[in-house]
Amino acid sequence: MPDYDFQQLSPYDLEILARDLLQAHWGVRIESFKTGKDGGIDLRYATATNKVIVQVKHLTKCLNQNRNGCILS
DSSP states (O other): OOOOOGGGSOHHHHHHHHHHHHHHHHTSOOEEOOSSOOTTOSEEEEOSSOEEEEOOOOOSOOSEEETTEEEOO
């Protein structure tokens, strides 16, 4: 697999990439929102009985990392 430098993406572009990957993986349509005050909601998938909220973080450095990704604290 090629080496991609995701740090080069803007925060908005990273949100769109995350949305597109989740949509492809889950096979559903996911809402995204404009940049600005969003109450911590970057992406959302909702049905009558379920709601999934996604917050995308554009970090340039992790304090620690495990198999699930970056650990913030």
